[in-house]
Each structure stands twice: as C-alpha cells, then as structure tokens.
Amino acid sequence: MTLANTYKNWQQENKDFLLAALDRLTNILKSYIDQCKNDSLRDLPSQSEACFPPKNIEVEISAHPALEVLCKRFNLSDFEKNLLLLCVGVELDLNFSDLCAEAHGVNHQNYPTFGLALRVFPNSHWSALAPDAPLRRWKLIDLGPGRTLTNIALYIDERILHYIVGVQTTDTLLTGMTELSQNVQQLIPSHQSVADKIEALWKLSSSNNILPIIQLCGSEIEDKTDIAQAVCNHFEQQVSILNCHRIPLNPEDLSLFICRLERECILAGRVLLLNCDDIDPFDQLQRAAINQLLEQLGGFIIVTTLSPLQGIKRQMIRFDVPKPLPQEQLITWETSVAELKTQLNGQGKFIPDSKQLMQDLQELTSQFQLSNSMIRRACTATVGTLTMPSAPSLKQALWQSCRVQARPGLDELAERIESKLSWEDLVLPPLQKGILKEISAHVRQKAKVYEKWGFASKSRRGLGITALFSGPSGTGKTLAAGVLANELNLDVYKIELSAVVSKYIGETEKNLQQIFNAAESGGVILLFDEADSIFGKRSEVKDSKDRNANLEVSYLLQRMESYPGMAILTTNLQSNLDPAFMRRLRFVTQFSLPDAAHRSEIWRRIFPPDTPTEGLNFEKLAQLNTPGGNIRIIALNSAFMAADAEEPVQMKHILKATQTEYEKLGKSLTSVEISGWI
Known part of the structure; x- marks a missing residue:
C-alpha cells in the first residue's frame, strides 16, 4: 500500500473515531439535561459511563487517533480531554450549540464553559482552569470576553481543531517555518563524528531530563542541517527550520510566538532547528529576542551559527562543523x-x-x-x-x-568584473610579465604541490596566494588582475573599500569577515583596489581612533594568513603598507609608467580588430607620455568622434581626444608629444 493510501485510510479511521466520541459526548449531555429536568442533579453519569476515551466504541484504527496523540503529548487529564472534545463538538456539529444552551438553561449561552464542564463531567478539577494548566498554557482553547471565569465562552484553537480532525497544516503564526526531508545524504567522516557526539549527548540528556541546546558553528548552512537531520533520523524525529529573522521583537508578540512555537514542536513531534547564520551581531533587539526564545523554549533545540552565540543562560553545547577535507x-x-x-x-x-x-x-x-x-x-x-x-x-x-x-555569497558584497582579456592585451616588461605567469602557475598547480607533494599536511595556514601590484594609476594593475582571472578561468571581484571601511567600532572587521567567508568557497580572485587605505601601517596609539585602526590592520593580517584563495592588492604607494603585510605576500611586482616602446605597443593593440582606422602612426602616438589607462580612454573617445563623423579613426580624432583628456587631468599638452601627428 502506498504512503498516500495509508494516510487516506488513517484519515477515514480518525474521522470514524472522532464521530463515535462525539456521539458518546452527545449522550452524556442529553443525559445531564434530562436529569436537570427531573431535578436529579446529584445523580450524574457515573465515571465508567462518562469516561474518555470511550471504552465501548467499536471503531478499529490502524494508527493512533489524532485526539489521543494530542492528549498524551500535552498530558491532559480525563476531565481536560472531555472539555476539549466539547469545544470540538460545537465546531463540527450544530446540535452541540443547542445542547449547551439547554444544559446551561439559558438560550443565548449556546457555547461550552468551564462551569458546564465542571457540572457535567466526572473527575472534574478546578486546576484545569489555571493559566499554567495545559489547556490554557498551550493555548489549546481560547477564552471569550467576560469577567467570570466559569461562564465565559470557550473556543478550540484553529490549529488544534485541524490537528484533531486530521488535516495537515501549520500554525498561521509560524508561517515561514520549513520542514526538512528525512532523506539525507550519507555524512562524510568528519561530519558523522559530530553527529555521533550529539546523539550520545542527547541519549544522556534524555535520561537525566536535562536538555542542553546544541549549537553547530560553521560557514556552510547545508552541512549543518545535514548533521541535524541525521541526528534526528537516528531518534526517528522530524526537523522544522526557523530563520531567526522570523522571531518577533515586541515582548508581547514574542511571548505568544514562543508558546505557539513550542506547542507546534510538541504537537508535530519535531526538533526545532533555529537558523542564526545571518544574524546581525550589532542588532541588540534581535539578539535579546533570540536569547529569550532559547531560554524559554523547551524540548530539543539545534542552533546553527557562523560564530558562537553569547549571553544565553541556558546550557548550550557547541560543536564546530569543519569544511570537508x-x-x-x-x-x-x-x-x-x-x-x-x-x-x-x-x-x-x-x-x-x-x-x-x-x-x-x-x-x-x-x-x-x-x-x-x-x-x-x-x-x-x-x-x-x-x-x-x-x-x-x-x-x-x-x-x-x-x-x-561559489558566486551567490559574494555577488551581494562586491563587484564581479567580467574579463575577456588575454596575455596579448597586456603590455609589460619581461620581468613583470614573468611574475604574473608565475602567479598563474601557482594557482594551477595547487593540487599537486599542496596535496600530492604534502605541503598542506603540516598546516593549512598560509596556503593562499596573495600578490601586491604597486605603481602609478593607469599602469595596468587592474588589467593584469583581469588577465589572470581569464587565464585561470576564475571570477574576479573588486572590493569597494568605501563600502567596507566604517567609522563605527567593529563594523570594518565585520564587513571584511563577510567578504572573506563568502570567498572561501574558491573560484574567485579578490581584488582590493587602493589597498593602502585599509592595509596601512599601524601607528603609535595616542587615542581610541588609533587603537581601532590598529585592530583593523591586525585582524586583516590574521585573515590574510588563513585565507586559502587568491587575493590581489593594488596600491599607488607601496611604502604606505604595513610591513607585516609584506611578509604575508607571496608576490610583489612594480608596475611602472611605460616607455616609448611599450606605449607604441599599447597603441597597436588598443583598437579592436573591427574598429576602422586610417593613417595611424604608432611611433608618433608613442611620443605621448601617458600611461596605458589614459591611452585607452583617449582611444575610446577618438572612436566616438570618428563614428559621429562617419569616418575611420584617424590621427586628427586622436589629437582632439588627447586634448580633452589632458584638459580633464589639468595637464599641458606639449608640442613635443604631438609633433608630426598631423
């Protein structure tokens, strides 16, 4: 029999059981009404006749009815079970409203009350009305308006009604919670070791009735959820995931949310997995709400985080989830x-x-x-x-x-630069070009040197490939990064330091941590342009600003040491960098202003093959004493001028574009530079 057919059969059996139970309750109410009419209030139905679950209901059911499961999980007494069933009856059978009115002896009082239940059902106890008793603590029933507790209307909670009827749904207040599939891939050994430790801890905790929170720390959310699911599969329990941003911040809303959340976990027999991976450590309201939820919520709880949560009074045991080896x-x-x-x-x-x-x-x-x-x-x-x-x-x-x-984590934090550049587009002296090709070889041969030849066996720190490109603006530093990215078939991400550096304490380190964490999946080159603004020298501490700046540099030193990928720093002034960075850089290359021969070669390659040109003299153009970045701008502007005139690019267009560029830079264009152009 298929799973769908099994569930369909259970639904019918559950319905038959519930209808039979309601019929039994109907008879009890009618008996009470008859006795009231005969002034025989003392002669109420005996406990054996009025008990629930009914002993003489001839309904066979292959699995436990939903009502029985609910009563067991919330530890309801027989009296509380009957009271809950009375509220169900009013929702499912119109006759129950009339019966309630007759039983109360008042036509308009056609709803269940505590007073009616206390008079009708045996084994009644006043403690069932208490706020901390199951019916009210878990919001199984709702109280109508009024001051007299025994006479106010009682209503069954919608989620509880759906559950008893056998309809699979979720509490509307908990919209956004997701359930994990029980199918989980086999864990790798390092993750299975973590799962085994959690299983052993939970077995011990269950026997001692002490339930610590399990905290899984690591950068990969899916690895952590796989471990959580594997543990819960071992105990034959399902997992519900809740993102920390779904937790309300208002204290009153939060208290109700916690109650309904714990009720849902008990009702469905699930373990809560609270995802705090994207928590904002500087949001005090959010942190306080999370702490309150974890301290008040009962049952087994697993929390996933990037870094450990602090300030929680309830016992929390941390397990670090390593990246796969x-x-x-x-x-x-x-x-x-x-x-x-x-x-x-x-x-x-x-x-x-x-x-x-x-x-x-x-x-x-x-x-x-x-x-x-x-x-x-x-x-x-x-x-x-x-x-x-x-x-x-x-x-x-x-x-x-x-x-x-590997892209999604970085696309929100940095600018991805598409590069189609090749070595042919890069005009540099042999020494600098040789260093770039050496960098390329290091990236390509990482697997052989680190793993096969054993360089990574003793320590995995310092295995990243870092390079510093220094030199004046426009000399090809960013261009070289694009060439390397295209050659190695990797993405290059330019880090906008204006969006990283913050005047607020700790914000710069947090921003950098997000970038490095996102980049650790590999496949990217991090390009820190104008890096001296953040990788600058540490100074003597004279005030709090100096101390914070030094902390930022120290954090960067440690992070660069542990970063396993490739990072390129560019600067116009190498002398401004902290000397400690130089030790951690594997390559340093100086980009200088091109000489006449190199400028001539840049001019030869600057125009794409499809650009029409006429009469260009590259030796004459090389007289222009300007770096490659400005040459590109001049070439592009001259192409627009020629296109607008419907002519091929000529020396006159380049002359006009050069004059415009020099005017922008505030430089004087000498006659020597343009001698013989026209």
Whole structure:
C-alpha cells in the first residue's frame, strides 16, 4: 500500500473515531439535561459511563487517533480531554450549540464553559482552569470576553481543531517555518563524528531530563542541517527550520510566538532547528529576542551559527562543523560524478578514463572549497550542458558550474568584473610579465604541490596566494588582475573599500569577515583596489581612533594568513603598507609608467580588430607620455568622434581626444608629444 493510501485510510479511521466520541459526548449531555429536568442533579453519569476515551466504541484504527496523540503529548487529564472534545463538538456539529444552551438553561449561552464542564463531567478539577494548566498554557482553547471565569465562552484553537480532525497544516503564526526531508545524504567522516557526539549527548540528556541546546558553528548552512537531520533520523524525529529573522521583537508578540512555537514542536513531534547564520551581531533587539526564545523554549533545540552565540543562560553545547577535507571532497565528487553518469545514461559527452578523471577532480578540489551539497548541485547543473551538441568536456562543465555555485555569497558584497582579456592585451616588461605567469602557475598547480607533494599536511595556514601590484594609476594593475582571472578561468571581484571601511567600532572587521567567508568557497580572485587605505601601517596609539585602526590592520593580517584563495592588492604607494603585510605576500611586482616602446605597443593593440582606422602612426602616438589607462580612454573617445563623423579613426580624432583628456587631468599638452601627428 502506498504512503498516500495509508494516510487516506488513517484519515477515514480518525474521522470514524472522532464521530463515535462525539456521539458518546452527545449522550452524556442529553443525559445531564434530562436529569436537570427531573431535578436529579446529584445523580450524574457515573465515571465508567462518562469516561474518555470511550471504552465501548467499536471503531478499529490502524494508527493512533489524532485526539489521543494530542492528549498524551500535552498530558491532559480525563476531565481536560472531555472539555476539549466539547469545544470540538460545537465546531463540527450544530446540535452541540443547542445542547449547551439547554444544559446551561439559558438560550443565548449556546457555547461550552468551564462551569458546564465542571457540572457535567466526572473527575472534574478546578486546576484545569489555571493559566499554567495545559489547556490554557498551550493555548489549546481560547477564552471569550467576560469577567467570570466559569461562564465565559470557550473556543478550540484553529490549529488544534485541524490537528484533531486530521488535516495537515501549520500554525498561521509560524508561517515561514520549513520542514526538512528525512532523506539525507550519507555524512562524510568528519561530519558523522559530530553527529555521533550529539546523539550520545542527547541519549544522556534524555535520561537525566536535562536538555542542553546544541549549537553547530560553521560557514556552510547545508552541512549543518545535514548533521541535524541525521541526528534526528537516528531518534526517528522530524526537523522544522526557523530563520531567526522570523522571531518577533515586541515582548508581547514574542511571548505568544514562543508558546505557539513550542506547542507546534510538541504537537508535530519535531526538533526545532533555529537558523542564526545571518544574524546581525550589532542588532541588540534581535539578539535579546533570540536569547529569550532559547531560554524559554523547551524540548530539543539545534542552533546553527557562523560564530558562537553569547549571553544565553541556558546550557548550550557547541560543536564546530569543519569544511570537508580535500580527501572528503574527492569522495563526494566521485560519488556525484557516478550519479551524473547514471542520469545521462550514455547521452552526450561524458567521462574520461579514471586516471584523467581523478586528476580533473583533484584540480577542482584544490581550487573550489565546496560543501557536499554544493558539489552535488554542481554536478546536477551540468546535465543540460553535457547533452548539448557542442558540449564542453566534463572538466570544463564542472569547473563552470563550480564558479556559479561559489558566486551567490559574494555577488551581494562586491563587484564581479567580467574579463575577456588575454596575455596579448597586456603590455609589460619581461620581468613583470614573468611574475604574473608565475602567479598563474601557482594557482594551477595547487593540487599537486599542496596535496600530492604534502605541503598542506603540516598546516593549512598560509596556503593562499596573495600578490601586491604597486605603481602609478593607469599602469595596468587592474588589467593584469583581469588577465589572470581569464587565464585561470576564475571570477574576479573588486572590493569597494568605501563600502567596507566604517567609522563605527567593529563594523570594518565585520564587513571584511563577510567578504572573506563568502570567498572561501574558491573560484574567485579578490581584488582590493587602493589597498593602502585599509592595509596601512599601524601607528603609535595616542587615542581610541588609533587603537581601532590598529585592530583593523591586525585582524586583516590574521585573515590574510588563513585565507586559502587568491587575493590581489593594488596600491599607488607601496611604502604606505604595513610591513607585516609584506611578509604575508607571496608576490610583489612594480608596475611602472611605460616607455616609448611599450606605449607604441599599447597603441597597436588598443583598437579592436573591427574598429576602422586610417593613417595611424604608432611611433608618433608613442611620443605621448601617458600611461596605458589614459591611452585607452583617449582611444575610446577618438572612436566616438570618428563614428559621429562617419569616418575611420584617424590621427586628427586622436589629437582632439588627447586634448580633452589632458584638459580633464589639468595637464599641458606639449608640442613635443604631438609633433608630426598631423
């Protein structure tokens, strides 16, 4: 029998059980009404006749009825069960309103009350009316208006009614909560070790009735949720995820929210997974709301965070979730590629021989530090690409897919620069160009040197590739970064330091942490333009501003040391950088103003092949003593002038564009520079 059919059968059985229980309750009310008419109020139904659940209801049910499950989970007494069922009856059967009116002896009082329940049902107890008793504490019933507790109207909560009837729904107040599927991929060894420790802790805690909060710290939310789901699968429990931004900040709203949230977890038998990965550490109201929720909420709770939460009084046990080790990533890659082959089923271009495949996967692992879920998504995303007529190789398809997987975190924090530049577009002296090609070789051979040759075995700090490009503006520093990105098939992200540096204490470090964390998935080159504004020298501490500035530089020093990717710093003044940065930089290259020979070569390459030109003298143009960045602007402006005149680009257009550029820069154009142009 399918799962859908099983659920359908249970719904019918649950309905039959509930109707039979309501019939029983109807008979009890009618009996009470008859006795009232006969002035036999003392001769109420005996406990054996009025007890609930009914003992003589002949309804077979394969699974537990929803009402019985609810009563057990909230520890309701027989009296409380009957009272709750009375409220259900009014919602489902119109006759119950008339019966309530008759029982009260007042026509307009056609609703359940505590007073009626106390008179009708056996084993009644006043404590059921208390605010901390289950019916009111868990908001199973709502109280109508009025001052007399025993005579005010009682209504069953909508969520509770749906549950008892057998309708699968969620509390409207908790909209935005999501449920995790119980299907979870097999955990890698380092993550399985974390799951095993949590399982052992929960077993011990359950026996001692002490339930600590489990805090999973790490940068990959999906890895943390996989661990949480694996633990809950072990205990045959489901998981509900709540984002911390869904928590109300108003104290009154928060108290109701906590109550309904815990009720939902008890009702559905679920573990709460609170996602605090994007919490704002400087938002005091949000932090206070999260702390209150965690301190007041009962049951098993798992919290995911980037860094540990502080200031919570309830016991919280932290587990760090490490990124998959390179060997673990390789295993996930192999498994995912095997599944990809099954998906393609012989269609399209696919897998090279095992030796070449392993080499390709090692290169992917060395460049991209992806989580297990990101690796699986990267493989799945290549299905359409590999079945195209002009499909790339498997390595090319996976590489591009990895780049896309690594982008989302940085796209919101920095500017991605698309680069189609090649070595041919870069005019530099042999020494500088040789250093750039050496940088490229370091990135390409990371897998071999770090993993195969063992350089990463002792420490994984200092494995990132950092370079400093210094020199005057317009000498090709940003251009060189674009060439490297295109050569290595990586994305380059330009960090706008104006958006990073803040006058508020701690804000600069927080902004930088977000950038470095997002970039750690790999596949990107971080370009810190005009880096001396943030990587400057530490100074003698004379006031709080000096102290904060020094802290920012110290944080950057540590972060650059641990960053595993590639970062390029550009500066016009190398002498302004803190000397400690120089030790952490693997490459330093000076970009100088081009000489006449290099300027001539830049002019030869500056116009695209499709640009019409006529009579350009590159040796004469090389007399113009200006860097490559300004040459590009002059060439572009001259092209617009020629296009507007419907002519090919000529020396006269370049002369006019040069005069405009020099006027912008506040420079004087000498006759020597333009001698012989026209």
